Amino acid sequence: MDLPIANFLTQQRRHNTEMMAVANYCVGCAFCMLVCPEEAINVLGNAEIDREKCSDCKRCMRYCPVEAIRLVE
Amino acid sequence: MMKVAIIGAGLGGLLSAAILSEEGNSVDIYDRLPFSGGRFTNIPYKGFQLSTGALHMIPHGNRGPLGKILKQVGSKVEIEDSKPEGLALWEGELKTVRRKDFPRGSRNKMIKWYLLHKIFRRDRTLDKFEEGIDTFTANFLRSFLGWSLSITPSDIKFSKFLSIVKNVEKFGGPGIPIGGCKAIIDSLTEIIKSNDGTVNLRKKVEGIFFSNDIVEGIKLKEKLKYDLILSNIGHDLTARILGDEEYIRRASKLQPSSGVKFSIALEEPFIGNTGVLFTPELKRISGLNEVTNADPNLAPGGKHLLMAHQAVLTSNLKYEINLGLSDLKELLKNYKYEVIAIQSYSNGWPVNRIKAGNDIGYRTPYKNLYIVGDGAKGDCIEVDGIAAGIRNLMRDLV
Numbered sequence: 001m002d003l004p005i006a007n008f009l010t011q012q013r014r015h016n017t018e019m020m021a022v023a024n025y026c027v028g029c030a031f032c033m034l035v036c037p038e039e040a041i042n043v044l045g046n047a048e049i050d051r052e053k054c055s056d057c058k059r060c061m062r063y064c065p066v067e068a069i070r071l072v073e
Numbered sequence: 074m075m076k077v078a079i080i081g082a083g084l085g086g087l088l089s090a091a092i093l094s095e096e097g098n099s100v101d102i103y104d105r106l107p108f109s110g111g112r113f114t115n116i117p118y119k120g121f122q123l124s125t126g127a128l129h130m131i132p133h134g135n136r137g138p139l140g141k142i143l144k145q146v147g148s149k150v151e152i153e154d155s156k157p158e159g160l161a162l163w164e165g166e167l168k169t170v171r172r173k174d175f176p177r178g179s180r181n182k183m184i185k186w187y188l189l190h191k192i193f194r195r196d197r198t199l200d201k202f203e204e205g206i207d208t209f210t211a212n213f214l215r216s217f218l219g220w221s222l223s224i225t226p227s228d229i230k231f232s233k234f235l236s237i238v239k240n241v242e243k244f245g246g247p248g249i250p251i252g253g254c255k256a257i258i259d260s261l262t263e264i265i266k267s268n269d270g271t272v273n274l275r276k277k278v279e280g281i282f283f284s285n286d287i288v289e290g291i292k293l294k295e296k297l298k299y300d301l302i303l304s305n306i307g308h309d310l311t312a313r314i315l316g317d318e319e320y321i322r323r324a325s326k327l328q329p330s331s332g333v334k335f336s337i338a339l340e341e342p343f344i345g346n347t348g349v350l351f352t353p354e355l356k357r358i359s360g361l362n363e364v365t366n367a368d369p370n371l372a373p374g375g376k377h378l379l380m381a382h383q384a385v386l387t388s389n390l391k392y393e394i395n396l397g398l399s400d401l402k403e404l405l406k407n408y409k410y411e412v413i414a415i416q417s418y419s420n421g422w423p424v425n426r427i428k429a430g431n432d433i434g435y436r437t438p439y440k441n442l443y444i445v446g447d448g449a450k451g452d453c454i455e456v457d458g459i460a461a462g463i464r465n466l467m468r469d470l471v
Contacts, residue, residue, distance in 0.1 A: 028390065028417035034116040034123060045390040045417055062107050062275070066421045 018071040020054055020061065022047045026068035032060035074098055076298070078291050080278045080314075081305025083111025084254075085446020085459045087261040087272075088139075089303050091146040092467055094268035098301075101270065103293065105277040109262060111305070112422070112447070113456060115255035120373030122253045123336050123414055126424075128380045129364040129371065130155075130349075131456055132221065133240065134248025138453055138460035148260040151251040153367040158246025159349040159360075161213055162404075170213060170351065179210035186231055199226035199234055212353035219359030220351060221454050222429040223332040223384040233430040240453055249347055249367035281315050281442065288442045301441050301470075307426040307448030311437065320438050327431060329423030331385035333357075333397055336414040339377040342366060343408055355400040357383040357393060379410070384424075390417055429454070435466045 030043040040053035041060060047069070049060070061069045075098045079086045082104035094100045108114065112126025122129075131139050134154040143150055160167045168174060186202060189195040199218070203211045203226050218224050221237070250256050262272055280292035281302060290298040304311040308324035335358075344350050344363040351360045361381040365372045372378040383397045394415060401412065418424045426448040427433075435449035443449075443466055451461025 025420065027419050027422045028415075029125075029422050030414050030416045031116065031125065034118045034414065044415055045394055065106060065111075 018056075018073055019051060020049050020056065020058070020069055021072040022049060023068040023070065025066060026064075027066055029065065031063040031065065032069060035059050035063045075300040077101070077301045077303065078103065078278075078297065078299040079303045079305060079445075080281075080291065080311070081111065081446065082106075082109035082272055082274070083305045083446050084113040084258070084456055085449075085463060086111075086303065086305035087258060087265065088142060088146075088460060089305075089445045089463050089466070090270055090272075091148075091261045091264045092142065092463070094265050094270040095146050097268075099269070100265065101297075101299075102265070102272045103276040103278050103291070104272075104274050107275050109272055109274060110255060110258035112418075113254045114258045115253045119338075119413060121336065121338065121376075121378050121413060122255070122371045123378075124254050124334075124380070126334075126416075126418065127254055127456060128334065128362055128382060129253045130247050130249055130362055132247050132454050133244035133457045134246065137240075137244040137457040138451070138464055139457050140248070142460050142464065143257065143260070146261070146264055148257070148264065150256050150260040152248040153251060153347055154248040155246055155346075155348040155362075155367075157346060157348045159351060161209075161216070161351040161353055163209055163213075163353060167350075168209075175210050175213075176207045179206045182206060187235065190231055190235065196230050196232045199229055199231060202226065202231065209353070213351060216351045216353040216355075216359040219384040220349065220382055223330040223382075223424040224429055225384065225386065228428060229430055236452055237454055240457075244457075247349060247362075249362070249364050251368045253364065253368070253371055278314060281311075283315070283439060283442075286439050288439045301443075303443050303445045304437075305444075305446040305448075307446070308433065308437070308444055309426075309448075310421075311442070311444060311448075315439075317438065323433075327427045327433065329420060330425045330428045331417070331419035332424040333383050333385060333390075333394055333415065333417045335381040335383075335397060335401060335412055336416070337379040337381065337401065337405070338372065338411045338413050339363075339379055339405075340409050342377050343379055343405060343410075352400070352404065355404065357386070357396040358400040358404070359383055385417070385419065390419075425450075435462055435469075 026046040028045045033041040033043045038053045040050045077100045079102040090100045115122040312320035312324040347367045363379045365377045385393045435443045449462045450458030453461040
């Protein structure tokens, strides 16, 4: 949806809830990128999550072998 | 009959579970992750079967330790032995890399070092071997060590290198499992399940309980009792979940090796055969394989999957990756290609949990707790080292 109000609401939701975050000890194995259904993760030495695309499904968190992806406020 | 718990469903965990369950023991495997296979399985991505770690390759194919154990436990997995085993790209030409292909001076130096080792037990690191030899041999040595062990010549002693060369001559070169790494994982899982063993995913083992030097079981949410515990998560993590300070001190000294893998999509084949292509002229990339020449189903719609590996030689990972990417740009300048994934491995999720030559074996301070997998390799490289470690352990357990 390209409606400004929809974008606004999405951002509000993101700002009010927990978000996926990557710790600095991420090794860059890219499992998260490979399993992300939204193609929201890019990995070049370490993972970066595109907050706009992320749907908070937590799949990346479950697949991370070093527990580097966590939910933060 | 023993009740066996295995911590970690990687190749080492599943391989030991297959052997022990075939012998009639009751085996339960636990893994924190939602899939089994660890760094030796596939994850589908954009139609390609990408590997989680290893490059869909077994260093000694059907005849090596892993191939032998797979046959012994009744696995039907098909491994296509590489032909040619390996070639080196040098000055625009493909060179075979058998003994006779190296200049006489370097061959003579190898013989001299061999004799000095046999007679006087001299055992120096290979950077000393590299000094003064021809550039082809020196660069090939670097790419071979980078490809097979993610190390440089200064990291490895001659005796260890000699045993690798002997293994290549004894077992032969690599092979590609049809279906990729996951075909082996699936086949082992099937064997374990047919023997009433269990593979429990998303189950994190929080602790191991023990009395004196005997382990009694594992802690998940509840405590579970076992006669024997095999840990597939390396000495360091095992020591940590035990909470044994002395063991933690000893295990934390073990240095892992780091590397980067590039998965590359191609319309047309680049290598065109099932062997390894060593790249001794490149800055970082040490070698590549093109697994779709053995199994076209590893890529979608007639495309090819090329995999390149490099060791990480400085502490700046992004710089290392950029060197690898510029190597690929140079190497594939006449090809249409796309790098679909760049995966790096270090620290707690490394290429090898212990740098080659520094292994401390599968024993722990506890009588019925052993390490299996990459953290306790036997005298062989990569996954064949995992199989060799397990083969030795099984002899010890009888």
